[in-house]
Amino acid sequence: MAWIKEFSGISNTSVTNTLQVTVPAGGVAAGHFLVLGIASSGTGTPTWSVTDTRSNTWTSNLKDEITTTGNTGAMVTCVVSITLQAGDTITLTSTTGTVDRIAACFEEFDDTVTAIDTSSSNDNGGASGSALTSGNFTTTQNSELLIGVLNMVSIGRVFTATSPWTAGTKIATSSGSGDRAVVVVWQIVSTTGTYAATGTFNSSALYSFLGAGFKTSAVVSRTGKAKVWNGSSWESHPAKVWNGSAWVDHPMKAWDGSSWTLGK
16 A cells, blocks of 8 residues: 555636646556645635546545635546546535635545545634644544544644654635635554544644544465366475475464454
8 A cells, every 4th residue: 555646726707617737747546645735715615526638437425614714725636447547637626605815735545445444633713723633533444544634724834743653735816815725644553543643734724624434455375375277186395495404384373453364
């Protein structure tokens, strides 16, 4: 499981309600997982619909409007079923509200994601703060990819993710007024537990923070012994290594979702 790359786009156009982002060099392979973090401002709460050139399915997972200010963070995801080629486009459209600024950040992972497991969102009750949290969410399986999306109302603030969270690039609009920024954070966990996306600002500001756990498929345990055909059936044929004086059995191991175990 690994992070692959990041790409982004912004819109500074008033009452645009839409943004188109071009897929960069290398494309996005089928089976990979795309996370889209959105920060926007405007009037009313946006409802995001996302489409791409190859007609992959995008799922709107979470959103949080800071009180009724029109400052909204959103998390949208896609398990890519048809490879996105470099130069393809991904289009974001809000079907509700009036959107004036859009900052969008895409993070690509090679994890095999099977479903969203659990989530939480927090806007600090609409009050400024410098210690940021999404609120707690509890995972239900060992192998999960955790994602956080931070919506920043004050783009000049410096955000620092709390270890072991990794933060992507702060993507900000650049109109000079009413600008918004988004940061996507992530970590990979191998045990169930209660988690929260967290971090700090260098000075208090309004924010919303979304956090979610996504189930990833564990590697299926494989046999620890190769097999050969004996003329009538397949029988175990253990791998062997030279110990300096003789060839000895060397059983292989496989990841069972929480630890490396001997194959059976």
